[in-house]
Amino acid sequence: MGQEISKCVEDMTGAMDTDITEQSNKEDGEVAAGFLFQRPSRSKLAGLKKAAGASRSMKRAWYVLRGWPDCTLTTYKDRFSPTPTGVIHLLKCDVKAKPAEDDKYHFQIHHSSHGSRHLFAENSHLMHRWITEITNVVEESSSMGGMEGNLKKRGGIRLHTWQSRWFMLMGSDLAWYEKPTDSFPRGEITLGSQVIAKNCDKPVGGEKYVFEIIDSARHDFKRRREFACETSLDRKYWVEQIQISIKSQKAALSKHQMKRSASRSSTISRSTLGEESDEEGEGGGRINSSEVKEGEEGWNLTKSINNIFRSTDNDMVDVMHFPEPKTGAMQKHSSYLVWQTKFFECKDGELKYWKNETAHENQKPESAVIRLSELQRGSPSSNPVDRANILLATDTGKVYSFRCKSEEDANDWLNNINEWQRFLNMKD
Known part of the structure; x- marks a missing residue:
């Protein structure tokens, strides 16, 4: 009792x-x-039993x-x-x-x-x-359709050997681990709108049931990845689930772009520029509203700049100018949850990074490219816990965390990125 x-x-x-x-x-x-x-x-x-007086x-x-x-x-x-x-x-x-x-x-x-x-x-x-x-x-x-299981991944030091890994498909991320009990992945692929998954028609490297994932946004050896299953049924199931994830990401991106397009269109229609978009300006230039194409996944920087400077108004030319490119080293928070030092360049509306400064000087392909026109509203921002950290979030849901040398250096990067964003938004 x-x-x-x-x-x-x-x-x-x-x-x-x-x-x-x-x-x-x-x-x-x-x-x-x-x-x-x-x-x-x-x-x-x-080990605690061997250590005298250790707490158990x-x-x-x-x-x-x-x-x-x-x-x-x-x-x-x-x-x-x-x-x-x-x-x-x-x-x-x-x-x-x-x-x-x-x-x-x-x-x-x-x-x-x-x-x-x-x-x-x-x-x-x-x-x-x-x-x-x-x-x-x-x-x-x-x-929600989460998947996990053993697959073989082609890669490694020799780039052509098959490695057995434990895979997990959760939402837009396909991650793999050396063994199921590992806490952190060895690698991952974000299944964005520019990714496709399809079966390989012929055997690859001795494996019969192979499928590939192609990321057209990349320009390095990771652009095309190959994976092998034990049976054709397993391959069919994995490819179908990956394609469903890619379609959901495309739908989410399209919805976000339509919402942003509607917001920008309403802003332009309320402005003086929008009311007189089909009239000639003082300098003789003509701004045609049909040239503003909303909802596009990307845009040509050179074409947008030509549209911006189409007017011959000297005051407008004085106000609009190219932001200065910025380069330097920052640390990137990797999928392994560790900080890795990379060399960055913010130029032409893109933030790129290389393995080191030497790779940048030798004009080697960049490790990744972040288009500043595809950042979410409110991005970039400084980390409220550590002001030396910068957070970037893209329309596809990808979040990047960068750590600078100091808070002052972080502010310099933020100012430069924001300046490029303001310049890119002039195309509207």
């Missing part, structure tokens, strides 16, 4: 705690967040649950740590309560390929809340 009363009091106390959903950042896709405990792994526990107690850490398209439970050292220490992928996982241990409430996250992870909460209320929220995320990921 006494134990039952004690448990009821504990459950009531746990219910009064801050709810795990209230501690999450909804804007970053977080569903729940809070502290949990995890016991040391067998290898760490063996459970380790407390900050956990963040993210919904679709991440579907992950990420571990951080503490609540304000920016770098995760581990990631649990929840696709096709099973969550259930286990018997309590060491005065902690125990639950298990199990996957047939990843194995089991054991976590502990302070009270039964928190444990059941975590189980409920994680189960909801798992069910959501299954309903």
